[in-house]
Amino acid sequence: MTNPELKSSAPFDRATLEALLTKRFFYAPSFEIYGGVAGLYDFGPTGNALLQNLIQYWRQHFVIEENMLEVDCSIMTPGDVLKTSGHVDKFTDYMCRDTLDPKTVFRADHLIEAVLEARLKGDELARSQALNSKVEALNVDESDADKKKKKKNKAKSKTKVEAKRLDDSVVAEYKNILAQIDNFDCDALAEIIKKYEITNPETGNPVSTPAPFNLMFESSIGPSGQLKSYLRPETAQGQFLNFPRLLEFNNNKLPFASAMVGRAFRNEISPRSGLLRVREFTMAEVEHYVDPEKKDHPRFNEVAGIELPFLSSSVQASGSTEVTHSTIGHAVSSGLVANQTLGYFIGRIYMYLTAVGIDPKRLRFRQHMANEMAHYACDCWDAEIQTSYGWIECVGCADRSAYDLTVHSKRTKQDLCVSENLLEPRVYEKWVHEINMKKFGPHFKKDAKVVTEFLEQRTECELEDIAKELNGPSGKAVINVDGREFELDTSLVQINKATIKEHVRKYTPNVIEPSFGLGRILYSLLEHSYYVRKEDEQRGVLGFCPLVAPFKCLVLPLSGQADFAGPLLEIARNLRKLGVPARVDDSASASIGRRYARNDELGTPFAITVDFQTLEDNSVTLRERDSTKQIRATRDEIIDLVKQLVEGSTSWENVLEKYPLVNSESE
Amino acid sequence: MTNPELKSSAPFDRATLEALLTKRFFYAPSFEIYGGVAGLYDFGPTGNALLQNLIQYWRQHFVIEENMLEVDCSIMTPGDVLKTSGHVDKFTDYMCRDTLDPKTVFRADHLIEAVLEARLKGDELARSQALNSKVEALNVDESDADKKKKKKNKAKSKTKVEAKRLDDSVVAEYKNILAQIDNFDCDALAEIIKKYEITNPETGNPVSTPAPFNLMFESSIGPSGQLKSYLRPETAQGQFLNFPRLLEFNNNKLPFASAMVGRAFRNEISPRSGLLRVREFTMAEVEHYVDPEKKDHPRFNEVAGIELPFLSSSVQASGSTEVTHSTIGHAVSSGLVANQTLGYFIGRIYMYLTAVGIDPKRLRFRQHMANEMAHYACDCWDAEIQTSYGWIECVGCADRSAYDLTVHSKRTKQDLCVSENLLEPRVYEKWVHEINMKKFGPHFKKDAKVVTEFLEQRTECELEDIAKELNGPSGKAVINVDGREFELDTSLVQINKATIKEHVRKYTPNVIEPSFGLGRILYSLLEHSYYVRKEDEQRGVLGFCPLVAPFKCLVLPLSGQADFAGPLLEIARNLRKLGVPARVDDSASASIGRRYARNDELGTPFAITVDFQTLEDNSVTLRERDSTKQIRATRDEIIDLVKQLVEGSTSWENVLEKYPLVNSESE
Known part of the structure; x- marks a missing residue:
């Protein structure tokens, strides 16, 4: 809707936007009057409405x-559940401490990033100084704008930048490390810290070897604190545990998806970057269950034609971040994206993000690299949005394979499978073992059970290996069960290929999981929506589409005239009755132009003004925020128009075709 | 919408409803496959949709x-905040333990309730047995229904009922205790346990003296766990802490209200009664800020005429639970309800509850008794809903006075006041102290500061008392500051009445807080919506209004005919595109009547059926759940009708006036 000709071309300035967001209470540090807590934020009326x-x-x-089957599960989660899911052991970041001041802690990868980036900047500075001294600087004084910018950069980053020239080869090494910073494990990070002499940038003190730090908040349940538990770090586990009930609710048919919107918690080592890295946040997650052998999607053709920028893991591994533009259809058929269902959700994610107002030109899909992937995932694509903080992961779209259902099923001995009646029986060959119970029991005595279990749990390949030995010339095979060796022979057990005829197919579904960080999307949207008008560079505008705008309509009087109060309140109440959030701005002290501008900062797309003509003929004007154009019609007509505009059943362009413009003398 | 003639008159049976709720996955114990955790529940697709x-x-x-200004604040809350609010010290229940088996814990008031209720039942039983033996029973065999009922009652309560006659005076005492069970403090509960020999009902072991148990879940924030914190026990505190920003957002004008919907946590001693007493729940709270001198409400006349059943604290103190019917207008003017704003919210709460489907005949407003009131409240009315568990507090409506803003302001030294510019200056007399600095400092030396602060913090009355002494014959006054005495004389300080002329009035707002337990409302709604049809007593119906129904429309084929699949999917997708949650039931194995009945259990108000005529003329039938009546029209017309019915812009009665009924031969 925004006409680019009306926008100022001044570069984006984050500090100005942040000042606006605080003033208009989009969000603020939680417990601010108590000094705040790092990584915790409250959403104010505007930010919360945007979020909702x-x-x-x-x-x-x-x-x-x-x-989808939306559920709402508990946040408090027993330790046992998260032990099984792998979070107790593996949901960690790597932390190191200042060795001389152990209270100062760093997230190891962030520390390396900050130090190397500062060194690269120092190198640039040294090179440009060398250049400047050659060229002879003409302007000795810095411009005011430059000074301001430097001050802000200093405020932004605590890491000091020193002008110091680096070897070209070192620059290349640093850039290579930064391109794959998410890909390093604990040892690799330790190695980098040692090799490049990374220290606490503020004190220069050495830092300790990084160690894993679990990111979950602990608590305990019950009057005696008997049950150790955690605040959930994601909303997925609750969905997995309800799989049997959900499958039944879906008449035992696959595919289907569950979904949840809710709070999750991560005890970040050193939260930073405002809403982008926080300790408590709202997620929206989908768990789409599919047959591992049929990962196609019935509606794939609806997204196949969408062209997107993809950044594959192999390109990143080569140290580059260059995207490839491809349709989703081609990305799947070429094997870049593993299957149709993953591709379908990538398309739906793209549709969602652009519908709420994310700029498609600042959106890309990046594949996770092997070490970066969460412990449960076998493939993962992130929707990344470009902001002033760089490219930010806002939506993950992972193939969790059968990981979660398998581990929970194993731990609880509950069946988390799907049984499919086959129209045609399935006939196939399979390695099977047959135990001679008469001899087996007496031979292995109390170990009989563990040996039996060992055999039952073997994969096809493993059984084939044992069979080869067993059916070989010796007629014997040695197996290793939890560190103990047992000898099998053909009198105890036979392993042969058999023909199996199945009428029911039983399998553990695979899970495709689109997972949305709503706070990150919200912050990116704020940056993408923000602009400054050419004719008024002092005030910002948040160009939200009506779908997401916190207030849909401003209702205001032309002036402080007492007669305006009646119609004003009636219009606001009528809009609200219709479910349209309306804000009244009747502060008589401010000019109407200033009040329009004030509400531009809230991103309110429409404004109804009551003026002297209203008192004569009951007509009011309707102003659209981005174009600042106005039309006039009766109160009821305008209220109805606003409702339609908000619902999306008409557009401002359509409205302008039907109603003549009026002069906005007042602005 | 429900025609009472169609409803079976069979008495409500909770076990049957609960079986339906589990089967249709309204909710289920969290972590069920791990054995569950008491007091934690997950909402399934139906329950969650209802909640949303x-x-x-x-x-x-x-x-x-x-x-209202809706905000979204952090759940993790630093200990300091909740220490100030009083929750660390006072947010407790009273707990006692089985003295021989200390792992078995009881909430003291619940234990007393269970034991005394069991004794009263035992008394009734003994009295009826005595009566029966006189009358001579004719039917020796119990009917099947009786047997069933007895079995259920036994399952329901662990507390054994023994037929034992009590004195009439003891019965009266027990009833009196039960009527005010919420009103007892720790000592009173201990007294009752001792006096009436309350023991563990399962073992008969004595129980320990009750002790306070804090209900908040603890955790800590940061990589070294430095910051002790709690999961919030209510959503109110986050709203109070943001008061300065909210006031500014509202252009520094009062009254206004903030609101929040979110999760809260209470480590209940012994959770019970399903959704009614849980450890994690969704609340919706309003904090309405008013001038303590102007607690009237501009929209009060909109609710003044509503007649409601009120149960005052004085009636309860007399041991009765008889309600008084009164209009809200009369309740406020007679002083039963303290002010218009409290009355206004009572009215709005009533409107909300009845609009979502709570039976107004099973709703009452009960005033809190003095000891029962939360530590911050000065008056409180609960909306209580009658269920098979008795009268359940579902919404609290408290006047928290200036408590919270005052304590947080004092602790943080932040101004949490409102400044009001007065058109006419306010002139009044006030006691003021004037310190003679030349003498005061040298006289009190290092104590000068505490004495000054003491004088500054005195109320009017306290200052007046000191002045009387000081201005008396001795010319001296002794004050007690934190246990130390100081002597003042008129050469050090003067205290006199002065005339004050104020152009700005500064005050701490009072807070009226309607607080909704959404899980309790949801459960009550399930009971109130449930009924059984006269013609089919085997299956229940959940008679949700379209506003709250989880699925709005069922779409189903008359039979498994392959041609039906196309139109079926198109209708469902068109409805969903319009934002109408639609469920398809195409299971060919079930008759259409059975599928209607199955969806009656989900509370789906409308059903569209595709049949042979659809293939001919594109028409479908529309069935309404409660009347089971059907009409027929074109697909597009019916889709549009369903949208209107769901939005509330038309009603089924209106629809029936326009469209002729068709025979539902298929049912």
Whole structure:
């Protein structure tokens, strides 16, 4: 809707946007009057409305349109569940401490990033100084703008930048490390810290070898604190544990998806970057269950034609971040994206993000690299959005394979499988073992059970290996069960290939999981929506589309005239009755132009003005925020128009075709 | 919408409803496959949709229509905040243990309730047995229904009922205790346990003296666990802490309200009664800030005429639970309800509850008794809903006075006041102290500061008392500052009445807080919506209104005919695109009547059926759940009708006036 000709071309300035967001209470540090807590933020009336609108449209786009089974599960989670899922052991970041001041802690990868980036900047500075001294600087004084910028950069980063020339080969090494910073494990990070002499940038003190730090918040349940538990670090586990009930609810048919919107918690080592790395956040997650042998999607053709920028793991491994543009259809058929279902969700994610207002030109899909992948995932693509902080992971789309259902099923001995009645029986060959119970029991005595279990748990390949030995010339095979060796022979057990005829197919579904960080999407949207008008560079505008705008309509009087109060309140109440959030701005002290501008900062797309003509003929004007154009019609007509504009059943362009423009003398 | 003639008159049976709720996955114990955790529940697709619809309409009814400032604050809360609010010291229940088996714990008031209720039942039983033996029983065999009922009652309560006659005076005492069970403090509970020999009902072991147990879950924030914190026990504190920003957002004008919907946590001693007493739950709270001198409400006349059943604290103190019917207007003017704002919210709460489907005949407003009131409240009315568990507190409506803002302001030294510019200066007399600095400092030396602070913090009355002494014959006054005495004389300080002329009035707002337990409302709604049809007593119906129904429309084929699949999917997708949650039931194995009945259990109000005529003329039938009546029209017409019915812009009665009934031969 925004006409680019009306936008100022001044570069984006984060500090100005942040000042606006604080003033208009989009969000603020939690417990601010108590000094705040790092990584905890409260959403104010504007930020919360934006968040709720993002959630509401998410429900429409995913849950309702895709007929997903939305659930709402507990946040408090027993330790046992998260032990099984792998989070107790593996949900960690790597932390190191200042060795002389152990209270100062760093997230190892962030520390390396900050130090190397500072050194690269220092190198650039040294090179440009060398250049400048050659060229002879003409302007000795820095411009005011430059000074301001330097001050801000200093405030932004605690890491000092020293002008110091680096070898070209070192620059290349640093850039290579930064390109794959997410790909290093604990040992690799330790190695880098040692090799490049990374120290606490503020004190120069050496830092300790990085060690894993679990990111979950602990608590315990019950009056005697008997049950150790954690605040969930993601909403997925609750969905997996309800799989049997959900499958039954879906008449025992696959594929289907569950979904959840809710709070999750991560005890970040050193939260930073505002809403982008926080300790408590709202997620929206889908767990789409598919047959591992049929990962196609019935609606794939609806997204196949969408062209997107993809950044594959192999390109990143080569040290580059260059994207490849491809249709989703081609990405799947060429094997870049593993299957149709993954591709379908990538398309739906793209549709969602652009519908709420994310700039498609600042959006890319990046594949996770091997070491970076979460412990449960076998392939993962992130929707990354470009902001002033760089490219930010906002949505993950992972193939968790059968990992979660398998581990929970094993731990609880509950069946988390799907049984499919086959129309045609399935006939195939399989290695099977047959135990001669008469001899087996007496031979192995109390070990009989563990040996039997060992054999039952072997994969096809493993059984084939044992069979080869057993059916070989010796007629014997040695197996290693938890460190103990047992000898088998053909009198105890036979392993042969058999023909199996199955009428029911039983399998553990695979899970495709699109997972949305709503706070990150919200922050990116704020940056993408923000602009400054050419004719008024002092005030910013948040160009939200009506779908997500916190307030849909401003209602205001032309002036402080007492007669305006009646119609004003009636219009606001009528809009609210219709479910349209309306804000009244009747502060008589401010000019109408200033009040329009004030509400541009809230991103309110429409404004209804009551003026002297209203008192004569009951007509009011309607202003659209981005174009600042106005039309005039009766109160009821305008209220109805606003409702239609907000619902999306008409557009401002359509409205302008039907109603003549009026002069906005007042602005 | 429900025609009472169609309903079976069979008495409500909770076990049958619960079986339905589990089968249709409204909710289930969290972590069920791990054995579950007491007091934690997950909402399935139906229960969650119901919950979300309750929230969405809450937002429409309160936030949008009343123009409230909805915020979203952190769950993790530093200990300091909750220490100040009083929760660390006072947010407790009283717990006692089985003295011989200390792992078995009881909530003292619940234990007393269970034991005394069991004794009263035992008394009734003994009395009826005595009566029966006189009358001579004719039927020796119990009917099957009786047997069933007895079995259920036994399962319901662990507390054994023994037929034992009590004195009439003892019965009266027990009933009196039960009527005010919420009113007892720790000592009173200990007294009752001792006096009435309350023991563990299962073992008969004595129980320990009750002791306070804090209900908050603990955790800690940061990589070294430095910051002790709690999971919030209510959503109110985050709202209070943001008061300065919210006031500014509202252009520094009062009254206004903030609101929040979110999770809260209470480590209940012994959770019970399903969703009614849980450890994690969704609340919706409003904090309405008013001038303590102007607690009237501009929209009070909109609710003044509503007649409600009120149960005052004085009636309860007399041991009765008889309600008084009164209009809200009369309740406020007679002083039963303290002020208009409290009365206004009582009215709005009533409107909300009845709009979502709570039976107004099973709803009452009960005033808290003095000891029962939360530590911050000065008056409180609960909306209580009658269920098979008795009268359940579902919404609290408390006047928290200036408690919270005052304590947080004092602790943080932040100004949490409102400044009001007075048109006419306010002139009044006030006691003021004037310190003679030349003498005061040298006289009190290092104590000068504490004495000054002491004088500054005195109330009017206290200052007056000191002045009387000081201005008396001795010319001296002794004050006690934190246990130390200081002597003042008129050469050091003067205290006199002065005339004050204020152009700005500064005050701490009072807070009226309607607080909704959404899980309790949801459960009550399930009981109130449930009925059984006269013609089919085997299957229950959940008679949800379209506003809250989890699925709005069922779409189904008359039979398994392959041609039906196309139109079926198209209708479902068109409805979903319009934001109408639609469920398809195409299981060919079940008759259409059985499929209707199955969806009656989900509370789906409308059903569209594709049949042979659809293939001819594109028409479908529309069935309404409660009347089971059907009409027929074209697909597009019916889809549009369903949208209107769901939005509430038309009603089934209106539809029936326009479209002729068709025979539902298929049912």
